[in-house]
Amino acid sequence: MAADFGIQDNEHNNLMMKKLDDMRKEKRLSDFTIKVGNEEFPVHRNVMSAGSDYFDAMLSHDNLESNTGIVDMKEVDVDSVKVCIDYIYTGNASITLEKCEQLLHVANIMQLSRFCEKITKFLKASLGPKSFFVIRQLAVKFNLKGLEQSCDEYAVGHLGSIAKEVEFNQLDKNYIEFLLTHDMSSYLEDSKLKTLLQWIKFDVETRAEDFVQMVKKLDISEISASFGSHLARNDSLCSSSAEFMKLLYLADKSPGKDRDANIPSHSTLTEKGILLFFTNTTHLNLYQPINRKLTQLKYLIDFLPKCKYTAVCLKKFIFVLLPGKKVYRVNVWEAESSWYEMESMMNDHGQLIRAAVHNNFIYVCGNNTMERYDNTEKKWGNVECSSIAPNGRALVTFRDEIYFIGGYNATRKVDKYSPSVGSWSSVKPMNVGRRTPAAAVYDDRIYIAGGWNGSSLSSTEFFNPDDNTWTNVTSMTVPRFHFSLCVVNNNLFAVGNIFGSYSIEKYDLDENQWEKVTDLTDMEIMSAASIAVKIPLY
Numbered sequence: 001m002a003a004d005f006g007i008q009d010n011e012h013n014n015l016m017m018k019k020l021d022d023m024r025k026e027k028r029l030s031d032f033t034i035k036v037g038n039e040e041f042p043v044h045r046n047v048m049s050a051g052s053d054y055f056d057a058m059l060s061h062d063n064l065e066s067n068t069g070i071v072d073m074k075e076v077d078v079d080s081v082k083v084c085i086d087y088i089y090t091g092n093a094s095i096t097l098e099k100c101e102q103l104l105h106v107a108n109i110m111q112l113s114r115f116c117e118k119i120t121k122f123l124k125a126s127l128g129p130k131s132f133f134v135i136r137q138l139a140v141k142f143n144l145k146g147l148e149q150s151c152d153e154y155a156v157g158h159l160g161s162i163a164k165e166v167e168f169n170q171l172d173k174n175y176i177e178f179l180l181t182h183d184m185s186s187y188l189e190d191s192k193l194k195t196l197l198q199w200i201k202f203d204v205e206t207r208a209e210d211f212v213q214m215v216k217k218l219d220i221s222e223i224s225a226s227f228g229s230h231l232a233r234n235d236s237l238c239s240s241s242a243e244f245m246k247l248l249y250l251a252d253k254s255p256g257k258d259r260d261a262n263i264p265s266h267s268t269l270t271e272k273g274i275l276l277f278f279t280n281t282t283h284l285n286l287y288q289p290i291n292r293k294l295t296q297l298k299y300l301i302d303f304l305p306k307c308k309y310t311a312v313c314l315k316k317f318i319f320v321l322l323p324g325k326k327v328y329r330v331n332v333w334e335a336e337s338s339w340y341e342m343e344s345m346m347n348d349h350g351q352l353i354r355a356a357v358h359n360n361f362i363y364v365c366g367n368n369t370m371e372r373y374d375n376t377e378k379k380w381g382n383v384e385c386s387s388i389a390p391n392g393r394a395l396v397t398f399r400d401e402i403y404f405i406g407g408y409n410a411t412r413k414v415d416k417y418s419p420s421v422g423s424w425s426s427v428k429p430m431n432v433g434r435r436t437p438a439a440a441v442y443d444d445r446i447y448i449a450g451g452w453n454g455s456s457l458s459s460t461e462f463f464n465p466d467d468n469t470w471t472n473v474t475s476m477t478v479p480r481f482h483f484s485l486c487v488v489n490n491n492l493f494a495v496g497n498i499f500g501s502y503s504i505e506k507y508d509l510d511e512n513q514w515e516k517v518t519d520l521t522d523m524e525i526m527s528a529a530s531i532a533v534k535i536p537l538y
Helices: 010-025 045-051 053-058 064-068 078-090 097-109 113-125 131-141 145-157 166-170 173-181 189-202 204-215 225-234 242-250
Strands: 032-036 039-043 070-072 270-276 283-288 293-300 310-314 317-321 327-331 354-358 361-366 369-374 379-382 394-398 401-405 414-418 423-426 438-442 445-449 460-464 469-473 484-488 491-495 503-508 513-519 531-536
Touching: 010 078, 032 078, 039 045, 039 078, 045 053, 045 078, 064 070, 078 097, 097 113, 097 131, 113 131, 113 145, 131 145, 145 173, 166 189, 173 189, 173 204, 189 204, 189 225, 204 242, 225 242, 270 484, 270 491, 310 354, 310 531, 317 361, 354 394, 394 438, 394 445, 401 445, 438 491, 484 531
Parallel strands: 032 070, 438 484
Antiparallel strands: 032 039, 270 283, 270 531, 283 293, 310 317, 317 327, 354 361, 361 369, 369 379, 394 401, 401 414, 414 423, 438 445, 445 460, 460 469, 484 491, 491 503, 503 513
């Protein structure tokens, strides 16, 4: 019986392929010819069949090429054919950006999938302000979706750089809107607006009519007063547009310092996700629903107590609000930012503290008290609430009002507060009484799920303020109490559970169905502090 010594000699394979390549170059034992115009390339049938699905299919059937031993390739670049043959024999190829289009064309004809992947990798590595436009055209032409996505991400993060190139002004309207409104962009609205104005003015006669419509896709409230004043005083396109000036007025960009906007060459990409506070780890974590990935962030949270605190996102800051009045804040849009202890709240809102953001204010309630933090004045102030703010209510901001839902005694009661006039009113009660449910605005409705009513609840319903009705939908897969509802990428997620089912599930609106998307069995989520955020990926 023969012994198996497990010999694996890769060098032997390399020597064999080198010998075959030498034979090709010396035109020895070649039995097939590839013609391109007046050029002829003698090759070996078995090597071409093994290396190319195109030639394998051709030479496996009785046809003109297999019978004559000659294939005449039309409308292809002769140098690219030579490079592809070299790759089949050696696995090596010399690639330049200028030749990539013709090379991809031939490699696709020959069905050299691995070679196409290598070319794509080369193109990704070659992305730059000038090359972007050519590479993106190649990605679209050859339906290279991964390369196209890389081009888009590069453009979103390097808007300032590519905007300096002449080709930028020739991009179509839809792609300009895509770059200016992309979720991953962290460019300031001033920079985006200045870039838009550049593009409009390149062909102002044709594009001026789209100006206001495209401006409305930006967050006009984030345009600085100084840049708004600069445009009103110095830019004829802006100052002559009554509708644009009205947008500035409504955004309260009253005349002040006059300063032009700066467009950085590049800006950090951002990601939408669910910010998670864990009681058994020392860092914040971001759950990204698109790839179901959990990323540890640099922001330490080891100083936070293991109590039932809550968190909100206001502008570029994450605020953590604790029982016992303490408040901490971190700017997640600054790479070197650290936690800072803010002015304490005026009241202790207890273990079931809840908060919501409205305009530039944070509203906090619990223990029959309610107050708000003015982010402009950096001050806390009490809000008259009578008995509207007991423990166990869910808070959610919707259509310029704040809704207070459920309560400690598992009530069905729903109240709303109008900050603009300081008035309270009640709306139709929920179908189910709930203590500490979770709430979120989704699909232009208020969704309420879970809570406590003698036991943990899984039931879910939504409120339509247009007709003052509550409608039941499919229940969650897990009963949840003291948890969060978060909306990310137009999807609704239920996060955590006080009783230890540390999982995340997603609601499919079209299917009216909940689906568990991840288990975090080793992680103890501070559920009521989970929030949807958009932050830079440093």
